Amino acid sequence: MTGPAIRLPARGTPGRQILEEMSGLRAHDADWRGGRTWSLVYYAGEEVEDLIKKAYTMFIAENGLNPGAFPSLRKFETEVVAMTADMLGGGPEAAGTMTSCGTESIMMAVKTYRDKARDEHPEISSPEMVLPETAHPAFYKAAHYFGVKAVRIPVGTDFRADAGAMRDAVNDNTILMVGSAPSYPHGVIDPIKDLAALAMEKGIGFHVDACLGGFLLPFVRKLGYPVPDFDLRVPGVTSISADVHKYGFAAKGASTVIYRDKSLRRHQFYVFTDWSGGIYAHPTMTGTRPGGSFAAAWAVMKHLGEEGYLRLADTIMKTAKKLMEGINSIPGLRVLGRPDMSVFAFASDSFDIYALGDAMDARGWRLDRQQRPPCLHMMVTPAHEKIAGLFLSDLRECARAVAENTSAVPEGTAAMYGMLGTLPDRGVIKDFVLNFMDDLMSAK
Ligand SMILES: Cc1ncc(COP(=O)(O)O)c(C=O)c1O
Missing domain, CATH: 3.40.640.10 (Type I PLP-dependent aspartate aminotransferase-like (Major domain))
Structure with missing residues (x-):
């Protein structure tokens, strides 16, 4: 390789065309508006989004x-x-x-x-x-x-x-x-x-x-x-x-x-x-x-004021409570510790929690993986109010499937975390992550 394959275009492109292309690129991004992500984006609805954009x-x-x-x-x-x-x-x-x-x-x-x-x-x-x-x-x-x-x-x-x-x-x-x-x-x-x-x-x-x-x-x-x-x-x-x-x-x-x-x-x-x-x-x-x-x-x-933040906090806390209670009622799953607000993690004592994460990925949910102990992570925002029920029913089904299939060979992130978990040398893991970052930060 003599240099990056992607270069500044010699000629410009009309703005409208650029924006169309960009909007197409979003199709594969995490669906935060639909409440499918549990980190990275805090969405308080269209009115707030419109104001902050302006x-x-x-x-x-x-x-x-x-x-x-x-x-x-x-x-x-x-x-x-x-x-x-x-x-x-x-x-x-x-x-x-x-x-x-x-x-x-x-x-x-x-x-x-x-x-x-x-x-x-x-x-x-x-x-x-x-x-x-x-x-x-x-x-x-x-x-x-x-x-x-x-x-x-x-x-x-x-x-x-x-x-x-x-x-x-x-x-x-x-x-x-x-x-x-x-x-x-x-x-x-x-x-x-x-x-x-x-x-x-x-x-x-x-x-x-x-x-x-x-x-x-x-x-x-x-x-x-x-x-x-x-x-x-x-x-x-x-x-x-x-x-x-x-x-x-x-x-x-x-x-x-x-x-x-x-x-x-x-x-x-x-x-x-x-x-x-x-x-x-x-x-x-x-x-x-x-x-x-x-x-x-x-x-x-200025827009939300105390009144607006209280309203959003009420929705967030009710939704978080519903989710935590729902998770605790699923056989094999338990919320870790006693979370004080809307951020929490859940683990399993009976099956591979990362395999559950992968099964949920396949249904379009994005749950962050954590370690020590292995668990999945959630941060609840107002965007989750409407999808909490659907999330819990998907989670229940996926948990049952993973629990019934414990002899399956781990794939996806379950395999990766499983492999990383067996490596006592954290330096090897660091090298692995650095290689991954090199790849992630390279134009494709
Ligand atoms: C407790 C805590 N502190 C600090 C940070 C870092 O914030 P940022 O990602 O905005 O740098 C985070 C991010 O999630 C966090 O949860």
């Missing part, structure tokens, strides 16, 4: 890199952050920024604590953070990028962080502790109060990853469901991340990271004063910041 396109060209040039974007960002901080118990001193995703918010938080430690504790040459094994991989990415050692602590049998074990892991190099509200794999909230009290006692930062729960738990609690304290109201919580593009129903590219006060946020900023292009000052990781995602986040929060 808001996004209105500001599609504007660049949040320089809020001085675009006071509109500055208003959107600061007000999204202020509304979110208020929702999550931040006092008048709370301060934050928008970022492009939950991962960036988490990475910014880790960088903030690292830089704070550099300023205030220069004697710490190898900073560490202590986190439950269920914490999102964004923390490991941050650890890798920013030179902070991630000390990973097993969770309890209820899948929640083990505060005692985390206490034992804190040492003189620890700059940060982490908890999730809720965790992605099992949808449970870590014991934030205990963890934050410990962080306060040790004089270190405590970040709550509420990327998933930040825009749902406040409303779930208002609806009367039991929700333990998880946000900036808890003494010792020094920062929190919450994604507007998840249960806030904004367009993609909208998350928030919020600190207890401005003095902490300052460590997030990056300033370079000696560039020939001028003084460069930037709040987050990316350079150019898409105005459309700030605009759409602001628009959807």
